[in-house]
Amino acid sequence: MPHIQVDHLSISFPLYHGSARSLKKTAGRLLSGRLAEDRNHRIIVQAVRDVSFTIKPGDRVGLLGHNGAGKTTLLRALAGIYEPIQGNIRIQGTLSSLLETTLGMNGELTGRENIRLRCLFNGFSAKRTAEIEENVQEFSELDSYLDMPLRTYSSGMTLRLGFGLATAINPQILMMDEWFMTGDAGFILKATARLEKLIQTAQILIISTHLPSVIATWCNRVFWMDQGYLKMQGTPQEILPIYLGKDCSDLFASDKT
Amino acid sequence: MSDALPSQVKEPVIELRPESFGRNIVLALKDIFNGFKLWRLGWNLGWLDIKLRYRGSILGPFWITASTAVMIAAMGVLYAFLFHTNLREYLPFLTLSLVLWGYLNGILSDGCNSFTQAENLILSIRLPYSVYIWRIVVRNFLILLHNLLVVIVVFLIFRIVPQQIYLLIPVTFIWFLNSIALCILLGSLGTRFRDIPPVINSLTQIFFFITPIIWKPTLIFVNRQYMLLNPFYPLLEIFRGPILGETLRPSIWIFALGYSLLLWLIALLIFSKTRFRIAYWM
Numbered sequence: 001m002p003h004i005q006v007d008h009l010s011i012s013f014p015l016y017h018g019s020a021r022s023l024k025k026t027a028g029r030l031l032s033g034r035l036a037e038d039r040n041h042r043i044i045v046q047a048v049r050d051v052s053f054t055i056k057p058g059d060r061v062g063l064l065g066h067n068g069a070g071k072t073t074l075l076r077a078l079a080g081i082y083e084p085i086q087g088n089i090r091i092q093g094t095l096s097s098l099l100e101t102t103l104g105m106n107g108e109l110t111g112r113e114n115i116r117l118r119c120l121f122n123g124f125s126a127k128r129t130a131e132i133e134e135n136v137q138e139f140s141e142l143d144s145y146l147d148m149p150l151r152t153y154s155s156g157m158t159l160r161l162g163f164g165l166a167t168a169i170n171p172q173i174l175m176m177d178e179w180f181m182t183g184d185a186g187f188i189l190k191a192t193a194r195l196e197k198l199i200q201t202a203q204i205l206i207i208s209t210h211l212p213s214v215i216a217t218w219c220n221r222v223f224w225m226d227q228g229y230l231k232m233q234g235t236p237q238e239i240l241p242i243y244l245g246k247d248c249s250d251l252f253a254s255d256k257t
Numbered sequence: 258m259s260d261a262l263p264s265q266v267k268e269p270v271i272e273l274r275p276e277s278f279g280r281n282i283v284l285a286l287k288d289i290f291n292g293f294k295l296w297r298l299g300w301n302l303g304w305l306d307i308k309l310r311y312r313g314s315i316l317g318p319f320w321i322t323a324s325t326a327v328m329i330a331a332m333g334v335l336y337a338f339l340f341h342t343n344l345r346e347y348l349p350f351l352t353l354s355l356v357l358w359g360y361l362n363g364i365l366s367d368g369c370n371s372f373t374q375a376e377n378l379i380l381s382i383r384l385p386y387s388v389y390i391w392r393i394v395v396r397n398f399l400i401l402l403h404n405l406l407v408v409i410v411v412f413l414i415f416r417i418v419p420q421q422i423y424l425l426i427p428v429t430f431i432w433f434l435n436s437i438a439l440c441i442l443l444g445s446l447g448t449r450f451r452d453i454p455p456v457i458n459s460l461t462q463i464f465f466f467i468t469p470i471i472w473k474p475t476l477i478f479v480n481r482q483y484m485l486l487n488p489f490y491p492l493l494e495i496f497r498g499p500i501l502g503e504t505l506r507p508s509i510w511i512f513a514l515g516y517s518l519l520l521w522l523i524a525l526l527i528f529s530k531t532r533f534r535i536a537y538w539m
Contacts, residue, residue, distance in 0.1 A: 002268065013537055016449075076536075080271050080383035083533040088274030095269075100381045108309045117305075120298045121382060172268070 002093025002172040002203050004055040004078060009087035011048040011073050012036070047073040049228040050087070055221075057203040062215040062236065064243060065225035071208040074225065075099060075175055078206065093204070096171035098162065107151035111142055111161050114150055118165055132168045139164035139194065156184065163191055167198050174198065178209035192217075212240050216251040271383075278529070285529035289441075292387025299391025306396045321403040329355055329407060336471055345415050347473075352411040353497050354470045356404040361489065363397040364436050365461050369454040371444030376539045386532060390440045397436070420502035428496050435492065435517050442524040445531040448538045464489055482508065488516040 036044055048070045055061055063071045076082050077089060079097045105114045115136055119129040137146055140160040145153065153161070166176070195218075199205055207218055215222055215236050222239040224232040232239055240248050276284065292299065311317045332355070333348040340347065372379060375389045412419065447453040468489045469476075477484065484490050491513040498505045 076380065077273075080273060081380060081536050083273045083536070085275055085533075088272070090273075091271040093268050095383075097381065100377065106305070106309070108312065109305070117301065120301055121384065123295060123298070 001057045003057070003090075004092070004173070004204065005090040006054070006078070007052050007088050009048060009051045009074075009077060009084055009089060010046065011070075011077055011082050011084065012044040012046040015043045015045060046228050048077065051230045052087075053223065053230065053233065055204055055206070059221050060199060060205040060219045061207070061221045061223060062219035063206065063208040063223050063225055064210065064212070064215055064239065066210055069225040070228040071210075071225050072099070072177060075177065075206065075208050079175055091173070093172035095173045095175070096166050096169045097174075098166040098176035100177070105150055105158075105162065108149055110149055111140075111146040111153070114161070115165055118169075122169060132165070135168040136161065136164040139168070139190070156187065160187060164194075167194055170198065170201060172201075173204040173206070175206045176208070178207060178211060178214060212244055212248065213251055215240060216248070276533070281529040281532070282525065285525060285532050288385045288528075288532060289387045289437075292385040292391055295385065295388050296391060298384075299388050300395050302388070302392040303395025303399065306392065307399050318399070318403055321400050322406050325356065325359065325404045326407045326410075329411070332471065340472065340476075349408075349411055349415055349417045350473060350497075350501060351471060352408050353500065354493070356401065356408055357493060357496055358465065358468075358470050359404060360397055360401040361493075362461055362465075363400060364393070364439055365443065365457055366454070367393045367397060368440035368443040369447035369457050371440050372448045372535050373451075373539070379536055380539055386444075386535060387437075387441070390437055390444060393440050393444075394433070394436045417501075419500045421499035424495075424499040428499070431513070431517055432492075432496065435520055438517075438521045438524040441528045442520070445527050445535065448535050449531060468493060485509070485512045488512075488520075492516060 036046055051074065063074060065071050073082065075097070076099060077084065078091065079095060079099065080089075080091060106117070109117065112133065115133050116129060119132055124132070140146070140157075142153075142157060142161060145157060146161075150158065150161075166174070195205075205218070207214060209215060219236055222232075222234060222236050223230055224239055224243060232242070237252065240251065307318050311320055314320060316323060329348075329352050333344065333351050336351065337344045337347045367374075371389050371393050372386065375392075378384070378389070379386075411417075443453065443457060447457075464487070468487055469484070470493070474481070474484065474490070474494070485508060491509045494505060494509050495513045498509070
């Protein structure tokens with residue numbers, strides 16, 4: 001079964017600019033102590049600080065927090081991109097992540113070529129690639145645009161392609177940044193249906209967002225990130241009222257319609 | 258897509274934690290090995306780089322061939338005149354040297370940016386870092402293949418028969434391994450220290466003149482062994498010499514192999530110290 005275990009994870013980025021020290025003086029107050037010195041006296045930015053949690057099958061986790069709270073960094077660490085210097089991560093299960101709109105897609109290549117490239121990244125067989133190509137073609141409704149260079153696409157079209165592609169791969173763990181919620185109403189409807197089907201098999205979903213509505217619609221667990229710390233975790237019903245500082249039963253009522 | 262129960266599917270497990278130095282060497286070797294297994298991806302990425310660079314132009318990738326041919330024709334005539342040698346002897350030598358040096362130069366300058374160039378990919382998907390190394394090596398190998406056409410044409414014009422072809426197999430293998438090591442080394446350093454690419458660029462310019470590329474090594478009469486201190490000389494010579502029918506001194510072979518071994522040791526050391534940090538430096 002897919003499973004994610006994180007123990008005392010800290011992720012910090014060294015700053016190598018010559019002016020790092022004066023930077024610390026000025027920016028230090030703004031970042032309220034997120035700049036520190038490591039044992040080699042280098043200035044570091046602590047993006048994620050001492051975070052521990054376990055994610056089990058069936059969990060749909062929403063990472064909630066303001067810009068710069070460490071959501072994307074944590075997501076990248078969970079995707080195995082940032083290997084921890086402190087703490088450890090154990091990820092069991094196949095993984096697909098939608099961290100950037102571009103997804104490593106190349107604007108000069110056609111949509112179809114990008115699909116094939118992505119399949120190569122995942123080391124898929126020719127048969128599997130053909131299946132995925134068909135699946136994405138059907139979902140994205142790009143028709144003849146699929147054979148045009150990606151740079152001619154509107155942002156909505158890129159989104160449909162990227163979303164269709166990431167969800168066609170059928171991972172056990174799906175991670176995404178909130179950008180996919182930016183499509184038009186028709187897209188959201190289709191995406192919702194597709195994602196719901198996926199969640200049944202994917203078992204773990206992790207979404208990073210600062211929109212409470214996304215959490216209310218999609219998640220059954222919330223991690224509230226603040227200043228790199230995991231400030232609070234619980235169900236959306238527990239966390240959202242505290243996060244927003246107001247009663248938000250309307251958020252939960254609306255999504256059932 | 259698969260109907261098997263989740264418990265029957267073999268699930269990949271990634272365990273990430275701070276590792277000891279010895280373990281990091283193992284992980285670095287694993288990275289290189291896993292990248293090797295994904296060679297189709299590396300090959301495609303490298304090939305795409307070439308294809309996209311020339312997409313829409315009439316000659317396509319054969320612009321590489323054309324520009325090399327023009328440069329060699331111009332330089333060949335000029336330097337044959339300056340060095341007072343005849344064209345028949347000089348031009349095949351110059352062509353082969355310049356094409357090989359072009360490859361080395363490409364590896365050196367692209368190698369520095371192996372990882373920085375792939376920033377988007379590195380930050381959006383977990384892959385062995387050596388995939389990006391493959392991409393650089395493949396790209397430059399394809400450029401080399403296009404330039405080899407010039408060599409073939411020049412050899413045909415002057416009716417030169419390449420000698421000791423069998424030596425090409427081990428020598429190509431050595432060059433291939435060294436290309437990977439160079440890219441790993443320069444790529445890792447170039448990601449951390451952004452001054453590396455310009456430093457390497459100016460160094461390669463110096464080496465272009467002090468390495469026997471446009472001038473023949475036989476022009477040096479005294480203290481010829483000192484030339485071996487330049488690592489590019491023996492490595493270039495083991496490729497070029499046999500083809501042109503020269504028998505190489507054993508010292509050239511020894512130095513070529515020694516430099517290769519040293520390069521690999523340093524590359525492996527640096528890579529195991531930097532591999533897990535590369536994403537942080539983006």
